[in-house]
Amino acid sequence: MNIIDKALNIFAPGIAAKREQARTEVVRQQAVRKVTNSLIGGVGSNGRGYGKHGASTTKSSMLFWKTPVGDADTDIHQNVPKLRERARDLHMGSDIVAAAHKGLRTNIVGTGLRLNPAFDASYLGLTKEHAETLRSSIQREWALWADTTKCDAAGLNDFYELQGLAFISTLMSGDVFALMPSKPRPWSVYDLKVNLIEADRCATPPDKVNIDRERIQSGVEVDADGMVVAYHFSNRHPGAGGYSLSGSNEWVRVNKYGKRTGRVNVLHLFEAERPGQRRGIPVIAPIIESLKQLSQYTNAELAAAVITSMYTVFITTPADDEGGTPFDGVGMDDEDLDGAEDVPGATGDEIKLGQGAIMRTDPGEDVKFADPTRPNPNYEAFVRAMLKQIAAALELPYEILTKQFTSSYSASRGALLEAWKMYRMRRAWLSKTFCQPIYEEWFVEAVSKGRIDAPGIFDDPAIFAAYTKAEWHGPSQGLLDPTKEVQAAVMRMDNNLSTGTRETAEINGGSWEDNVQQRAYEQTRLKKLGLVQAAPTVVTPSEPSNEGDEDNDDEEGGEQN
Template sequence: MAKPNILDRAIATVAPVHAAKRAAARQALSIINSGYGNYGANVTKKSMRGWEYFGGSAKEDIEDNINVLRQRSRDAYMGVPAATAALKTMRTNVVAGGLTPAPQIDGAYLKLTDEQTGALREQIVREFALWADTPICDADRVDNFYKLQRLAFLSYCMNGDAIALLPMKHQTGQPYDLRVRLVEADRVCSPNGFDRLSPCEVQGHKVTSIVQGVETDADGMVVAYWICNRHPLSNFGTVRPEEMRWQRVEAYGAETGRRNVLHIIDRERIGQRRGVPMLAPVLEAIKQLGRYTDAEIMAAVISSMFTVFVQSETATDARPFGEMLPQEQQVDSADTSSIELGPAAIIGLNPGETVNFADPKHPNAGYDAFTNAMLKQIGAALEIPLEVMMKQFTTSYSAARGALNEFWRTCQMQRDGFVDDFCRPIYEEWFAEAVARGRINAPGFFDDPAIRKAYTECVWNGPARTNLNPVQEVNAAVQRVDAGFSTAEEEAAQMTGGSYSANIKQRKIEAAQKREVDEITKPQIKTGGNGDA
């Protein structure tokens, strides 16, 4: 305990009770302000007193605010260029034209020869293309599988999560019945808009807990999703509350264990059930930056309007010289009394009327510097370097390369998560149907999960990393392969997004064609009558 100072001793002599309270308060303060209590958890410093830090569980902090976050995130995407650039940049670099499967069958475990493994791999690729390359795979019959990837990933970034159902629907002339139905995050919501945090009965089902449409059991395990038949925010037609219905879809089939619902989500809190939009941490900064940009644009437009006002000394019944802008050029043509500015316009005024303009000095000379500073912070929060977001590589080669390498880690992490949540489960369900229909021969597929995994092992290749110096990148890739740090398959996927095995096969065909052409075009050697050349 701290020793009393001179002031404490003086107070103790005059007012012992007050001195005791003072000593007790100092002792309590010394206990509170230790470790983080001196810094981030301090509650006595003036700089920290105004910090509103009260929070709660993942439900209070995330799920209870998710509707506002989604709508503001979508609004920012549709109207603020920085938000649009961030989400589209992430989509293009993570998914681009779509992630393509490269089967990695474990032939050794399945006791297959290299020739058998290669032949089976080629058959799988051909069969998957029958399903994935056409809109038949889409339950809405609009996009093929690769366009569905782009839509699902962008929806996940914009709304925080995305839902995909895997119904079966037969269509004449098509070899597969598997369909992918994307559901926007808003439609997965609690019946009638009320979460259930205690056991109750909902539409004839006994439930333990429902939070934002995600039902969990007593152990916190997700067991079902509640999907509304209409979008809660839809204004299409007259939607009365009694017309809205919720369908309970089990996450996994009770008898088969089949995945019925795919939930694309990147959780950031334990116990979290719904995803947070990617723009959520920077929504305020992005909105303010958008407002600032709009103000600068409007100020620059007004400054560019060179308008002359003419004021006469005496009143006259004659029409003013120039009068006002022609009606077809006015923004508000419905208001006949409005006077609008316009380039090179001449407007007459009545006697005694004057117009005064403040010098706005726009565009602001500091606009670029301030905007770039804000975009750097926004990009850092979203893990997108400024150079990548703005598509401007004006710094040094080493700085641009460092930014691209750092962004590549972010894209790889996002890609791995998207593959786990969306691509791989769909591929496995398609593979199971292909085996069940006899289009792919996979003995033991339904008997042993280990055999099933050996058949369905797959690598998903996507857009390649941006190369600032292709020659150096190729040389580095060759050295990594030669040293055993990487494989030719991995380097081909990272540098071009292609498959090394497919490239070698195509090169063999091209080499044979080249030899055939060389034989045809090779100069013929003419010989003389005696056989001498």
């Protein structure tokens, strides 16, 4: 007990008692904190486990890193509109973003994912002849719908162009919606139409914003179990002229599944990253800041290069107190300024710059030439380093993003193979979420109208799945060495690791069925005309070749300078 406490005990015993009580409480809390830290490993404050590293709150590098916890609604849904705006702006104004989006669309969708009916003939009990008849019937009827613009509600695109539009819209906006209304139209065999709706039109109606916010978020409505049951769409895009949240806008609630038939009314294309996430984010969302800064840096370098190309000079004049008159450009002849351009922000009496412009100087004036440091020698190296990080975020090799294959054959092939891992994953996603559901809806209409014979299809879901089973093949990845890769394809088929249909589609995007029919016709014609059919070439596995790999070790791991 110190002297203050002793004095208080004599003159103010009540205050002394409170001080002692407070001191006891502090000691108790310190003891509790010490026990708690010992039980949980001292996370953060005690510097144990992750508290010494990623969860540290005392290290200088982590001291100001504040990361509040938010659910998918807080972290994603509330920020999606701004992400969409900026992603689209970069798509329209940044060359590297446009190249990334269009490159992904070209390699993943290309001319479209083509249907290959793969119904389970064994389960359905179909004979070989019946299976061939059904396959031909499906392909013929599907072409009537998918190969024309009659499948599009707007009448602008065929089914394969709709695939590309849906995919690139998903990349830019994060998600896209496809409605499948039945709209009978003249000269159209099938009534099914595909109506693509941009992401912005799906939003929570203003009169429901503050009503049951847990059930309706960003225009997506769920039930008590969290299952999506409906979407809310505006009849106008928020960026359209005259758009008003409370005025002329009309909102429509569309059930995801039909109440009587259970058919899918709305397809929602997006890639979820978190549980509870109902809306998608643009593919460039994590690198928007880097892309914008890179775009600004590129524009600044370009502007600097243009300005310095004008061979700029500076005119210095004596000071006023020495009797000189500062040069103001007054009195110059028009021909002196021929071909010159105004300096940004300059008035009519100020000097103009131009390509090769010559200007007079007054007595006592001097001319000094600018010493430009353009082109910036570090520009290319810096941009290359940034593009490598951007490419990694997009799951693309740097060579694919920039279309620069300056390394060896093996390095280029490795880059292509790495890219195609992502291409195949996204292609499978597109076929499962867009192509297959639409094909099933079309198949139902074709059977209902009697254009395809599929007995028992509505009796059992298993029979329905057996009839509508399909494969979707897109354009091939191309051949760096056709001989090697065709040999590999033949070996895969010989060892039952693949099929002729799959290999044909992946090598050149063709149809194995069409190829064998055409080949049979060609052989028949050759025989009829008395021509000898050349013996088929026997393909044997070749030894690994290092042809084209003459680069040195340094080039094997990177690009040539």
